[in-house]
Amino acid sequence: MEILSNLALGFGVALSPFTLFLAVCGCFLGTIIGALPGLGPSNGVAILIPITFTMGLDATSALVLMTSVYYGAMYGGRISSILLNIPGDEPALMTTLDGYPMAKQGRAGDALVLSGVASFVGAFLATIGLMLLAPSLARVAFLFGPAEYFALYLLAFCTLGGMASNNQAKSALAACLGLGIAMIGVDSSSGLPRLTGGNLHLYDGIDFLVAIVGLFAIAEVFFFIESHGKGSSIGVKLGKVSIPWKDILVSKWTMLRASGVGFIAGILPGAGASLGSFLAYMSEKSLAGEEGKFGTGVPKGVAAPEAGNNAAAGGALVPMLTLGVPGSGTTAVLLALLVTLNITPGPTLFSDRPEVVWGLIAALLIANIVLLLMNVPMVKMFVRVLEVPAWVLLPGVTMVSFVGIFSLSGSYFDLLLMIGFGILGYVLRKLDIPTVPVILGILLGGNMEDALRRAMTLSDGDVTFLFSSPIAVGLWIAAIAGFVAPMFLRNILRKPQRVTD
Amino acid sequence: MASDRIFGLVALITAVAYIAAATQIQTNFFSGEFLPKLFPLMIGGVAAICSLVMVFRPDPEPDWPAAGSWINMALAVVVLAVYAVMLSPLGFILPTAIAAGILSYQISPRAMPAMLSGIGLSLGLFVLFKFALGLGNIVAYRIPTPEKLWEAFAILIPFVGS
Numbered sequence: 324m325e326i327l328s329n330l331a332l333g334f335g336v337a338l339s340p341f342t343l344f345l346a347v348c349g350c351f352l353g354t355i356i357g358a359l360p361g362l363g364p365s366n367g368v369a370i371l372i373p374i375t376f377t378m379g380l381d382a383t384s385a386l387v388l389m390t391s392v393y394y395g396a397m398y399g400g401r402i403s404s405i406l407l408n409i410p411g412d413e414p415a416l417m418t419t420l421d422g423y424p425m426a427k428q429g430r431a432g433d434a435l436v437l438s439g440v441a442s443f444v445g446a447f448l449a450t451i452g453l454m455l456l457a458p459s460l461a462r463v464a465f466l467f468g469p470a471e472y473f474a475l476y477l478l479a480f481c482t483l484g485g486m487a488s489n490n491q492a493k494s495a496l497a498a499c500l501g502l503g504i505a506m507i508g509v510d511s512s513s514g515l516p517r518l519t520g521g522n523l524h525l526y527d528g529i530d531f532l533v534a535i536v537g538l539f540a541i542a543e544v545f546f547f548i549e550s551h552g553k554g555s556s557i558g559v560k561l562g563k564v565s566i567p568w569k570d571i572l573v574s575k576w577t578m579l580r581a582s583g584v585g586f587i588a589g590i591l592p593g594a595g596a597s598l599g600s601f602l603a604y605m606s607e608k609s610l611a612g613e614e615g616k617f618g619t620g621v622p623k624g625v626a627a628p629e630a631g632n633n634a635a636a637g638g639a640l641v642p643m644l645t646l647g648v649p650g651s652g653t654t655a656v657l658l659a660l661l662v663t664l665n666i667t668p669g670p671t672l673f674s675d676r677p678e679v680v681w682g683l684i685a686a687l688l689i690a691n692i693v694l695l696l697m698n699v700p701m702v703k704m705f706v707r708v709l710e711v712p713a714w715v716l717l718p719g720v721t722m723v724s725f726v727g728i729f730s731l732s733g734s735y736f737d738l739l740l741m742i743g744f745g746i747l748g749y750v751l752r753k754l755d756i757p758t759v760p761v762i763l764g765i766l767l768g769g770n771m772e773d774a775l776r777r778a779m780t781l782s783d784g785d786v787t788f789l790f791s792s793p794i795a796v797g798l799w800i801a802a803i804a805g806f807v808a809p810m811f812l813r814n815i816l817r818k819p820q821r822v823t824d
Numbered sequence: 825m826a827s828d829r830i831f832g833l834v835a836l837i838t839a840v841a842y843i844a845a846a847t848q849i850q851t852n853f854f855s856g857e858f859l860p861k862l863f864p865l866m867i868g869g870v871a872a873i874c875s876l877v878m879v880f881r882p883d884p885e886p887d888w889p890a891a892g893s894w895i896n897m898a899l900a901v902v903v904l905a906v907y908a909v910m911l912s913p914l915g916f917i918l919p920t921a922i923a924a925g926i927l928s929y930q931i932s933p934r935a936m937p938a939m940l941s942g943i944g945l946s947l948g949l950f951v952l953f954k955f956a957l958g959l960g961n962i963v964a965y966r967i968p969t970p971e972k973l974w975e976a977f978a979i980l981i982p983f984v985g986s
Contacts, residue, residue, distance in 0.1 A: 722945055
């Protein structure tokens with residue numbers, strides 16, 4: 324019953340007309356951001372953070388707005404996957420496998436509505452899971468000392484590297500790059516600058532928003548210049564949109580199972596939504612077997628990855644809120660938002676600031692319902708958004724990024740740094756080096772080092788202290804297994820490639 | 825193959841330089857002698873191992889763009905860098921219109937739509953940011969002195985190398 328009273332508190336915070344208005348705006352904006360190819364949830368939210376900041380919203384309103392954008396982007400990602408065969412974001416890749424063939428059969432409208440419903444089921448169940456699981460995990464998190472936190476951060480980087488990329492060395496290198504960048508700046512304990520090369524601009528360290536916007540949004544511009552914006556026009560006609568009750572009923576169990584799988588994948592620190600949609604699709608595919616005809620445009624193949632992906636998005640909030648360890652690139656950005664709003668995620672958040680946590684959860688539930696209402700009848704309008712040509716869209720995104728970053732500090736240095744990160748992002752993506760570990764490294768580097776230092780100070784430099792508790796040992800084992808196991812599983816669990824026509 | 829090896833080598837050199845820089849980190853009584861160096865050294869070490877793996881076990885070559893695209897992208901970088909330093913001395917509207925127009929032209933090389941989208945974006949975004957979102961530090965236009973302009977450009981000159 325504690326949950327219900329907490330939830331009532333949350334709805335009390337989130338149900339004011341102004342926050343509702345923000346939720347609707349956020350959902351709308353988020354769906355557009357998710358739908359546009361090249362603007363995923365991470366960079367969409369990242370670009371908006373500085374702008375929210377200057378709007379002078381209070382903590383709860385800003386959180387409501389950004390989480391609605393986050394959930395909205397997760398919904399929107401499916402639109403370009405189904406209609407263009409271009410995933411609007413990384414987790415939507417799996418949706419292209421069956422969504423695009425289904426659209427080519429002339430059932431684009433059905434696929435869009437079905438995936439919208441699947442998204443709703445996934446996200447709704449995951450939010451309920453979050454409500455049930457997060458408070459108890461927060462109690463466990465009180466047992467975490469510096470040694471456990473260090474191992475937990477390591478686990479995040481290892482699973483991220485293990486699951487989300489094709490080459491362990493490359494993702495570990497990316498994590499090191501991010502962690503290395505995080506070390507730059509004035510050291511908190513000595514008050515002396517570290518690794519700044521004497522550059523005064525670097526004394527404050529490198530703002531991760533600069534890195535995120537550079538690595539994602541600016542790098543995207545280079546990709547579009549390379550391809551001259553080809554492949555971003557709609558190849559499939561969208562006919563009349565009606566609700567395909569039959570398909571929804573056929574795939575109801577698929578949605579439920581996929582939500583469960585996705586939620587668990589989302590909870591794993593570092594694994595995130597891509598893994599959620601991948602596992603959900605693969606498990607449904609093997610359950611259905613040969614007769615399932617996965618990959619040819621079957622409803623179950625559309626429902627599974629969308630439910631999984633949105634459930635993972637909710638699941639990823641569990642470690643982010645209770646432990647301060649984000650489960651994906653986008654939750655990393657949300658963590659960044661919390662930190663800029665002066666809210667420290669972690670076990671104490673649940674006891675000290677219940678109105679923030681439960682307000683957030685209530686906002687998620689509201690956002691979900693708004694999104695379902697918005698995405699089913701109004702799907703045609705979002706499809707129209709895809710008709711914005713790349714030669715207007717990309718310069719627009721670039722200019723918004725510049726203004727966003729410029730409004731952070733008003734200095735040219737951050738802008739130049741952002742361009743540098745854009746070039747880096749282009750090269751890294753060309754070489755198949757994942758960029759999410761870089762972001763996570765920059766964001767978590769400081770905390771990870773603090774944990775290590777505190778552990779070393781407590782134990783007077785004894786390294787075995789890091790393995791001194793059962794929780795820490797368990798996390799170390801999980802980290803090593805998460806890093807090594809995919810090397811052997813890679814041949815069995817090959818990532819399906821995009822369908823080409 | 826070659827790209828991974830080259831990148832691995834660059835990463836290795838960077839990692840070694842990082843380790844070297846980490847050993848030089850200044851410490852004082854409050855921080856202890858070793859703790860500020862420990863984590864950077866660990867990062868450098870892991871990065872060095874990873875880059876060695878990249879050098880010796882490279883992935884297949886990615887498909888790099890043709891020479892023309894490289895020139896286009898380099899031009900885009902220059903445009904963005906100049907835009908970054910000109911935003912303060914010239915204000916928002918003029919640099920944005922030019923930069924957005926050039927980027928638009930690079931994505932789809934048609935002069936008229938590119939020019940229109942540059943002007944449209946610059947005016948539209950200015951109105952949005954200034955009046956709808958209230959971003960105070962965005963200024964429509966400034967008329968700079970030649971010294972101010974030169975100062976802004978001079979920022980880029982030492983930056984070319986780094």
